[in-house]
Amino acid sequence: MAIAQSFAALQAASTQLALQTEMLRQQTQSDQAIVALLQQSSEPLQAALPAGQGEVVDISA
Secondary structure (H helix, E strand, C coil), rough: CHHHHHHHHHHHHHHHHHHHHHHHHHHHHEEEHHHHHHHHHHHHHHHHCCCCCCCCCCCCC
């Protein structure tokens, strides 16, 4: 009986871990898509700025 309960608990934990892993994978894909959209939307804005504007500046220099 104890072996069956232990196996059931292990199987439940394994299933939960698999679900969490899949959720993280989907969240990562979603985050990557958002980053791509933000990059695409910022490109026209940078192209429309005057020369020297919109560049990354090292404020610690």
